Amino acid sequence: MVRLSYDLEFLNECRRNNVIPIFLQFNVANQMLLYSNAYKKCQQILLKEEISLKKNKIKYLSKLKENAYNELVNNFPPNVITIINEIISALQIREQRTKYFTHHKKLNGLILKRNNQQQQRQYYRYTFFNTNFSNDTSNTTDNNNNKKEKLVWNLSSRKLNKEEINILEKGLTYNRASKLNHSQVISNVEYLFHRSSGVQKQAIDYKKWDEEPDNILKKELRILEPKQLSFATDLKNATQKFFHQANTSLKIRRNKNLNEKNEENVLSKLSKDSSILITKPDKGRGVVVLDRNEYISKLETILSDTQADSETNKTVFKHSNM
Incomplete structure (x- = not known):
């Protein structure tokens, strides 16, 4: 609930400052459309829809939270409820701190990016009327920025297919509803x-x-x-x-x-x-993704080198004492 409420506040701040979050920015085939009013309107519509979805989710989860809390009150004595409230409040304070700093950093970055895009929009309008698009250096840099970040490095001999790469791109700590611990x-x-x-x-x-x-x-x-x-x-x-x-x-x-x-x-x-x-x-x-045998052999060489260094240091120390 704390995370969702802070996310909603972040989205409202984005709308007030006339900036669009990164997850609502999408690529288009023609790079000139990135600086058009139609692209901006689409982003604003998506931002408005995201805010309404967040509000509905908060309402739904608040009802579930209230029902779960009432069930806890019915099943546990008051001293246990106070301890549970203390634990929940401590977790909420920790989450509030992290969310505040991350959202503040993101918002400042988005405002800076918006100012740069406004300058680029003016430049692209000038180049549009002069029909000089091919030698535009800023366009190439923008293409590089819009490239997808590489998240999976396959250094093994096994070939990974697209499905495996897409799943691994979510990360090793991605929360999947598999089993209950x-x-x-x-x-x-x-x-x-x-x-x-x-x-x-x-x-x-x-x-x-x-x-x-x-x-x-x-x-x-x-x-x-x-x-x-x-x-x-x-x-x-x-x-x-x-x-x-x-x-x-x-x-x-x-x-x-x-x-x-x-x-x-x-x-x-x-x-x-x-x-x-x-x-x-x-x-x-x-x-x-690494080859297991190669990884183990490299670790063994590193360990053998460290052991050799320690033995040489011991011998040098003995000779110096003599």
Whole structure:
């Protein structure tokens, strides 16, 4: 909700300053159309439509948020609700800071770009009436700016098709509705239980559980008070409800969006290919595809060089002490 509200505020600021966000700027075959009034009107219509869609989405999510919050209030005691509110407020403050600085930076960049485009628009009008388009250097630079940024570097021997490249361009951290991370949810629920109930989290010796799983006496048991026990049962029921609703929503989303299934299949095929290694670049964003054997051999040479350097440094240090 915080992210959407700040995005809506950013779009309104763009409309007030007469600038168009980058995601609403589209390419055309004739570069002269970029400086026409028709192109500008199309962008303004798209911006207006985007603002209305954001408003409708905020209304829809606010209703869902209200229903979810009421369900939490009905299932959890007040002290847990206060802790949840504190966590949510801390996350919202962090999100507000990041969004404020990023939107401020984007808006300044768009205003600067708008001023440059106004100068270029005047220049293109002059060249249009003089019919001198071929030797225009600014047109070539504008073409270079409108080129698609390269996000996938294939340095391996495997040839990637267009579909694989398009999916990898979304990045390794792209949020796909594939599976629910049960362990992460359970760890968060445990953290909430220990923080709200006052029960200290103890280190569990899992070897005892593995050696004799049927012998309950040797296991580490925890005695809870009646309030803590009732709170634990309420928390368990709420977690089971959450798992049920999350799994049903994921199934509905998978059935609706067939493209995500295809993306999962393509990514699973790439991950099963043992000859390649998919990783992030050292600088910037994107995806790099490498040959696994070549990557391992280079790492081994780097490690051997560092070990040799350390041994030479030791010998030099010994001779200097002698």
